[in-house]
Amino acid sequence: MIKITLPDNSTREYPKGITGLEIANNISPRLAKEVLSVTVNNDLFDLTRPINNDASIKLHKWDDEEGKHAFWHSSAHLMAEALQELYPGIKFGIGPAIENGFYYDVDLGDGKTITDTDFITIENKIMELASTKAEYQRSEVSKKDAIDFFGGRQETYKVELINDLEDGSISFYKQGNFTDLCRGPHLPNTSFIKAVKILSVAGAYWRGDEKRKQLTRVYGITFPKKSMLDEYLVLLEEAKKRDHRKLGKELELFAFSQRVGQGLPLWLPKGAMLRERLENFLKRVQRAYGYEPVITPHIGQKELYVTSGHYAKYGADSFQPIHTPAEGEEFLLKPMNCPHHCEIFKVKPRSYKDLPVRFAEFGTVYRYEQSGELHGLTRVRGFTQDDAHIFCRPDQLKEEFIKVIDIVLYIFKTLEFNEFTAQISLRDPNNNEKYIGSDENWEKAESAIIEACNEKGLETVVVTGEAAFYGPKLDFMVRDAIGRKWQLGTIQVDYNLPERFELEYIGSDDKRHRPVMIHRAPFGSMERFVAVLIEHTGGKFPLWLTPDQAVVLPISEKYNEFAQKVSDFLNNSDIRTAIDDRNEKIGRKIRDNELKRIPYLLIVGEKEMESNSVSVRKQGDGDKGSMSMEAFADLVTKEVEELTKY
């Protein structure tokens, strides 16, 4: 007998070789129906894999990541079997579970493709195979046998994967006619899979290396119930409605023009107003934190970026240099503001007493992003960073870093970004040529960030290899409507640019010292931030940011004059108010302005004109009754104060 410990610390005795599924069944038959995989000590097991020693276990259902993972991973194998039947000669790469579903990378052979018209055939084949209730059978094999097996089938990608594995740790899974190299765990059998949707196909380089062959990646998702698939598809539709590219067009916030050039956004009046308010908001915060505004040009001599190291790193892939009539002169479109700000630091000698200095600029930069990368406002070729550079003494670094974290958190709170992740990006220690600067400087910079985060009690994830080439960083990421993650705010510690620009201050010892630099942009870029704000709010911006706060709707043209009076009064009270004096019925005006996501609609007719009042309708909330213009102005002013009070 062996002793099994459950998550509540209760223990049960079972015969050696008992399986997770049998234990679940013993606890409750209902549990046995829902369970998908099991953790045994710290290893994930199939439900049907025997447990031979004392262990603590945890059974995973659909609600656990581990349960979903086993479900989707098994689905990937099932899809692979379907593809194997439909596309003879197909070779398989990798096929993992992902956050929402799974994919499989396959090589269909030269010239063969899968398009979305094939999806239904694949789906049908998967469901056909699922209904055979084929068991997922695990077996352990030696490295040699594994290579022989896949080598014999011309599965070159699998052979490559196995070559990188250690002997003794290799397992196969087989269901029906499909055998795969796989760590598991998997479902007991294919009948768990009740609904499938093939979502998309895309190219994907083998092992993520753009120099290697591009495989076909097929994305899909499966569910244990048909109704869950339907719900998921509804969710996807809802997410699409929040897409900032769609809302940006509908709400007339921004546009693109082929003539101007791809990735070069045009801010329309309403979008520009929104952005301006965000900028003013941040300027106010920065003033309070001791930042000083600076302004620098949009181009700079090539030498400037050679000095900073940006030219060596990105020069070849950038917008090409601007040549002038004078011999040998070359200018670059500004890809970064920091070199300019370093030069501002250098305009005069700095004393240790002057530090820190904090230079802030909404600096527009241009980067030649790869054409396939451009995406709405989130990835563009010309954008404005809410940039600032703090030059401080080494002993001030942590305190300054913490202050920047405070600014970021304050902004997120005011704008109600309550779900974000903070990521510490460190250099890849095995890839030194990607970075500039000494090991010592990197270590100092990395530990400064980690310490500041610890001191702040900020929950972070640490990712190696994601640092900028000149220093490590702390990034704040949020998700867009479709679940894609975007980096917003960033804070970076940099010992390297001060060295390259030979920045100095005079210390209390009357000697020259090198300052440390912090690069920071709490929004990241105005473009990306507005994009994410649009998706986050579904276009229903906070009252203090939204372009039009109220629209006056006269019942008929007879009241246009009074509507003008109301609008003038409110605009004079700093409430952004428009008039809808179209010759339309009131129902129509309400509908159109609701769709434009105007926070307050003010209906005025005979009654209101007589009593000098407005009938208030709140967005999404209907009729709020009537009140005097003054009372309404007061209400809006108070609401704005409440939203920006922190």
Next chain:
RNA sequence: GCCGGUGUAGCUCAGUUGGCCAGAGCAGCUGAUUUGUAAUCAGCAGGCCGGGGGUUCGAAUCCCUCCACCGGCUCCA
């Protein structure tokens, strides 16, 4: 940049196997109506069918090429 898809009026979309002057709804303009809480009615105008080249008696429709957009991959100072 790479793989796959898409491109018809300002917007959303129809356009059968190539065949008469390329259609609809919304938006726009003109007029009627003077409206009380999510779409009033009528008329008018609007398109080099993404650009270029080709096949054909004939191309929005077939082929080539370029451009832009969409989904991924790679990249992201």
